[in-house]
């Protein structure tokens with residue numbers, strides 16, 4: 585009996601908080617709403633220690649915080665959400681910790697892939713961004729399955745950066761751009777009976793045309809599926825980017841609340857949206873000037 589009453593109270597509380605959220609979001613939506621928010625989910629192990637949880641449960645709490653934040657961003661109308669879930673440097677952690685994190689990652693990816701998962705209910709498409717070759721076969725297959733299974737969703741986009749660092753992303757994009765340019769030149773050369781490569785050596789104008797520019801590199805970034813982030817939120821008070829979205833963050837607002845990632849909540853999102861709206865014209869002007 586108590587269980588039934590408890591459930592009813594739980595539902596009532598959920599309905600009231602959802603209603604309050606809707607009211608707050610409709611007021612916030614009068615101003616500009618960011619189209620892309622990225623999160624550095626820092627502080628999961630510290631949360632685990634602080635709450636005396638067993639190993640790994642800090643990251644589980646972190647995943648629940650991610651789902652709540654995803655829901656809030658979606659309700660507010662933020663189309664792109666990106667999270668830094670595992671950096672290439674994280675592979676240097678204790679092997680037991682890496683294995684446990686990867687197991688959790690696989691479990692949660694499978695959960696997200698289910699028909700009735702929040703991403704499918706809300707119509708969110710998932711991308712995994714990073715050097716996926718570095719993942720174990722199991723985790724990579726789970727990630728690939730999730731990308732395929734959500735590819736028909738178009739209401740919002742969740743990019744999960746795993747085995748990711750910005751420097752790796754930039755090197756990868758430059759390599760791809762070089763290969764693309766070489767292919768172009770080789771094709772031209774084949775059409776001109778091999779005379780093109782010699783002409784290219786001699787002609788400065790042609791040389792410029794065949795040089796790699798920002799747009800070429802941009803196109804080959806893992807994150808090219810999204811516009812640059814408007815806001816990056818890093819929890820646990822550190823104001824560092826730690827090799828995350830360095831190429832894409834030239835004009836974005838940085839916010840580093842003291843809360844540990846599993847403690848992040850609606851109040852942090854509201855605060856940063858108000859700050860974004862206060863700085864909106866300035867940020868827009870800076871973007872235009874670049």
Ligand SMILES: CC(C)=CCC/C(C)=C/CC/C(C)=C/COP(=O)(O)OP(=O)(O)O
Nearest residue numbers: 625626627628629630646647669689692693
């Ligand atoms: C499928 C999916 C998206 C799963 C995500 C699960 C999740 C919350 C991963 C976070 C991983 C991570 C290394 C966070 C940084 O906190 P930390 O471990 O460095 O903690 P600390 O800053 O206290 O040391």
